[in-house]
Amino acid sequence: MRVVRHVSVAKYSLNLYLASYIPSTILWMVSLATPAPIRYFCWAVAMIIELSTPIVGSRQFANTPVHPSHLPERFGLLTLIVLGEAIVSVATGTTTTNWDLIPTFAAVSGFALAACLWWLYFNFLETAFINPTLPVIKMY
Numbered sequence: 324m325r326v327v328r329h330v331s332v333a334k335y336s337l338n339l340y341l342a343s344y345i346p347s348t349i350l351w352m353v354s355l356a357t358p359a360p361i362r363y364f365c366w367a368v369a370m371i372i373e374l375s376t377p378i379v380g381s382r383q384f385a386n387t388p389v390h391p392s393h394l395p396e397r398f399g400l401l402t403l404i405v406l407g408e409a410i411v412s413v414a415t416g417t418t419t420t421n422w423d424l425i426p427t428f429a430a431v432s433g434f435a436l437a438a439c440l441w442w443l444y445f446n447f448l449e450t451a452f453i454n455p456t457l458p459v460i461k462m463y
Contacts, residue, residue, distance in 0.1 A: 336380065336387040343376040402444040409437035 327337045347369040354365035377384065413433040420426040 333387050335383045339376065339380040339383055343372050343379075347372040399444050402440055406437050406440050406444070409433060409440070413437065 324341065327334055327341070330337070350365045350369035350372070354362045354369070357365060413430055416433075417426070417430045420430070
């Protein structure tokens, strides 16, 4: 809500997100305290609200400026989270193993996959960018 006051270029897009995410978040929270049939209805309505936001606001989003390095940075952060979870999963999964051939191969393969993600993240993040001159697909 602070950005709405200080970044005039993104004001309309952010207002749309706030107008959609606040009610959907309230529905998600209400679903925690409701029984099963009503909970599923709350989930469905919240998902409809969240998934329809980009479609409803596509004209507004087309006018919002995009910082070229923002998306690769966000994908990189997601990669780090996945990498950390993979290493924790491999370490947790190997605590009770008997270290036969199959479990050892699975543990080494899981760690190797996490190491490859790490390598991709740190090797290619600096050169990744979004080309702002490419045409934008408009959804209206």
